Amino acid sequence: MLNSHPLDEGLMMNTKSKRKLLWAVVLTALSITWLPYFGVFNTASMVMGLPQPLAVIIASNIVLTVCVILIYPLYFKPFIKKLEEKPLHEEAVK
Amino acid sequence: MNNTLTAVVLAAFIFVFILVSYLSKRNSEKASGSSSENFIIGGRGIGTIVLVLSMGATYFSTWTLLGAFGAYYRSGVWFAGFAVWTIFHAIFIWLFGARIWLAGKKYGFITPGQMIKHYYKSNRLRITVALVGISALVPVMLIQVIGGARALEALTDGAIPYVVGVTVTSVMVGVIVLWAGFKGTAWTDSFMGVFFASILIFTALYVLKLSGGAGLFEQVSQYKPELNVVSGNPLGMLELWLGLGFGAWVLPHMWQKFYSASSAKVLGKVAMATPFWNSWMMAIIPLVVGMAAVIPGIAPSVNVGNSDTILPQIFNFHFPILSAFVVAGILAAAISTINSQLLSSASLVAEDVVDGLTKGDMTSKRVTWVTRVVVLSLTVMIFVLAMLPSGAGFLVPIASLGFGLGLQLVPSALGMLYFKSVSETGAFLGLVLGVVVMALMTITQIDIPVGPSIAGIIVNIVVTIAVSKVTKKVPESSVVEFHDMFNEYMRDNTGEVVYSEEKKA
Numbered sequence: 233m234l235n236s237h238p239l240d241e242g243l244m245m246n247t248k249s250k251r252k253l254l255w256a257v258v259l260t261a262l263s264i265t266w267l268p269y270f271g272v273f274n275t276a277s278m279v280m281g282l283p284q285p286l287a288v289i290i291a292s293n294i295v296l297t298v299c300v301i302l303i304y305p306l307y308f309k310p311f312i313k314k315l316e317e318k319p320l321h322e323e324a325v326k
Numbered sequence: 327m328n329n330t331l332t333a334v335v336l337a338a339f340i341f342v343f344i345l346v347s348y349l350s351k352r353n354s355e356k357a358s359g360s361s362s363e364n365f366i367i368g369g370r371g372i373g374t375i376v377l378v379l380s381m382g383a384t385y386f387s388t389w390t391l392l393g394a395f396g397a398y399y400r401s402g403v404w405f406a407g408f409a410v411w412t413i414f415h416a417i418f419i420w421l422f423g424a425r426i427w428l429a430g431k432k433y434g435f436i437t438p439g440q441m442i443k444h445y446y447k448s449n450r451l452r453i454t455v456a457l458v459g460i461s462a463l464v465p466v467m468l469i470q471v472i473g474g475a476r477a478l479e480a481l482t483d484g485a486i487p488y489v490v491g492v493t494v495t496s497v498m499v500g501v502i503v504l505w506a507g508f509k510g511t512a513w514t515d516s517f518m519g520v521f522f523a524s525i526l527i528f529t530a531l532y533v534l535k536l537s538g539g540a541g542l543f544e545q546v547s548q549y550k551p552e553l554n555v556v557s558g559n560p561l562g563m564l565e566l567w568l569g570l571g572f573g574a575w576v577l578p579h580m581w582q583k584f585y586s587a588s589s590a591k592v593l594g595k596v597a598m599a600t601p602f603w604n605s606w607m608m609a610i611i612p613l614v615v616g617m618a619a620v621i622p623g624i625a626p627s628v629n630v631g632n633s634d635t636i637l638p639q640i641f642n643f644h645f646p647i648l649s650a651f652v653v654a655g656i657l658a659a660a661i662s663t664i665n666s667q668l669l670s671s672a673s674l675v676a677e678d679v680v681d682g683l684t685k686g687d688m689t690s691k692r693v694t695w696v697t698r699v700v701v702l703s704l705t706v707m708i709f710v711l712a713m714l715p716s717g718a719g720f721l722v723p724i725a726s727l728g729f730g731l732g733l734q735l736v737p738s739a740l741g742m743l744y745f746k747s748v749s750e751t752g753a754f755l756g757l758v759l760g761v762v763v764m765a766l767m768t769i770t771q772i773d774i775p776v777g778p779s780i781a782g783i784i785v786n787i788v789v790t791i792a793v794s795k796v797t798k799k800v801p802e803s804s805v806v807e808f809h810d811m812f813n814e815y816m817r818d819n820t821g822e823v824v825y826s827e828e829k830k831a
Contacts, residue, residue, distance in 0.1 A: 247820045258417065265410045268403075269560035276547060276554050281540040283547070283554035286403040290610075293409050297601040300416040307420050307816075308594030314819040315590055324434030 251306050258299050261292040329485040335650035336486075339521075339657065343498065343514055350513035351506040362693040366436045366673045368508035372586040374595040380512040381583050381596065382603045383519030383662035385415070385574055388474050390608055391522060391652075391659050396633035398616025402546075402553025405616075407563045409609040411571040416600035418575045423584040424593055425743045425812050426575075430585040432811065438581045438739070439678030445742045445804045446750040449682050454757055455735060456678035459578040462731035463667045464704065471495050471712050474660035481638045481653055492712045495657065499664045500705035503672075504698055508586060511665040518658035523607055525655045529640060530611045533618045542618055550620045565777045569729035576739055577732040579670035615640070672700035727764060730779030734760040737783075737790040743812070746805050752794030760786025 268274040268285035279287035354364060363369055372380070397405045426441070435441045438459065443452035475491025502510050537545055547554050574580055587593045616636060619625040625639045632639070641649045676696035681688045688696070737756050741748025764782035766772075774781065 268556040289406045296413040310819040
């Protein structure tokens with residue numbers, strides 16, 4: 233990984249772009265969940281059997297759940313790989 | 327409720343509890359590593375399933391089986407923000423938990439205070455962080471013991487008197503922590519988490535069947551249409567969101583769970599599983615049951631005043647023969663939270679306060695010994711206070727601020743995990759003033775738009791930033807040991823930056 237080939241760069245850039253996209257989606261979904269608290273999407277009408285504000289919150293929750301699952305390949309996998317490449321030298325402070 | 331059946335179910339529950347404790351004790355005897363590391367954080371050897379279940383069961387207390395249902399019954403979909411902040415528990419595992427695990431693994435930390443001391447080179451900040459952590463945990467433990475015992479007494483119509491509830495809870499918690507340490511608490515947490523989650527799932531399915539499944543909310547709108555819309559008050563939700571959301575990683579007993587993970591892979595899998603356990607299970611199911619309770623025939627005797635007992639009321643009305651399982655479930659939910667808080671509080675006293683005030687470092691065996699003594703002392707203290715008629719009265723206001731106190735630890739923790747511009751003096755003064763503001767607001771009951779937790783954290787952040795700008799930065803060695811390590815392993819780990827640097831060279 234440390235001596236990555238130039239051809240890999242596109243792939244690596246891609247990972248960083250995906251990470252940015254992930255956080256954009258997380259922040260958007262989070263913002264949407266707050267809208268009913270400010271009176272937006274907050275009527276008593278039903279959307280697929282759910283009250284409108286609850287439907288908004290549940291939909292955001294589904295999106296956030298998917299985002300959390302994507303954290304594993306986008307963040308934990310490179311982290312685990314890095315730890316395999318360069319194991320920690322443990323230095324107990326006590 | 328059938329008292330004989332209740333006694334049989336509780337006896338079976340206690341038997342399984344002791345069996346799981348014994349198995350965990352036997353397993354932990356095989357572990358390598360130092361004595362205190364094994365006792366306080368399970369020898370950094372906890373796997374995915376136990377860690378997911380243990381973190382969930384520890385975070386969700388008796389409140390999930392009692393208070394959450396009532397909150398939905400009273401507030402309706404306003405309280406659905408609960409589901410979102412529990413999703414963020416998983417995101418926080420990457421943002422904070424993985425960094426805490428990495429530093430803990432590298433430098434052998436077993437308490438948050440040790441990490442604070444190593445980074446800020448500050449004993450006063452270490453002791454203050456420990457004291458704030460203990461203040462956040464101990465009163466909550468006491469309230470859990472009292473609340474659980476009162477619920478048991480009420481549910482069994484006095485067949486399990488208050489004194490028996492307090493004694494059983496205190497003895498079970500004390501025994502498991504003293505006998506089997508962290509691994510024992512984690513394994514029994516898992517057993518108890520599965521137990522009370524089974525009760526939740528069963529109740530939700532039954533209530534959905536009674537209320538017409540997909541038509542549940544249509545029916546709610548016939549009886550209490552105001553519950554189907556959010557009643558505003560975004561600041562109220564923000565306060566809950568910050569306190570309960572951040573509490574999932576910054577409170578000491580949750581922080582130490584991160585140290586206990588056996589690998590980064592385990593933490594990653596825990597993060598993936600957390601939304602399903604914390605949000606869809608523990609937050610959405612109470613939503614379904616709590617709101618369905620407004621429909622006639624689901625929980626006929628429920629009203630706003632007794633809405634925190636919706637679950638027992640449903641069982642008493644529809645399945646009186648199974649009510650004993652709810653009693654055992656409440657006991658399970660209480661114990662699975664208190665045991666981790668007890669062990670964590672004791673380790674903070676031993677490792678951060680006693681060691682911090684002692685000249686020279688204590689040995690690992692000595693830390694374990696002191697932790698055991700503190701566990702025993704805290705158990706006795708909680709038992710005695712719970713038995714005094716007004717013993718806990720003065721602690722109730724503090725207990726209600728538990729998560730808010732935990733929130734005050736966030737700026738100093740963020741300095742260590744993300745922001746090298748935060749200085750020791752800034753973190754120390756921010757923390758102290760944040761807690762003082764919270765205390766003053768609680769005592770004076772001053773009426774301003776934000777609550778004590780938010781006011782405290784605002785002051786805390788402002789003071790931390792302002793003072794850090796004009797005081798000495800943390801040593802360069804701390805930046806290298808923490809921030810550079812985090813960057814190398816967790817941020818610049820795709821190879822892209824290294825290649826660019828090579829190209830420049």
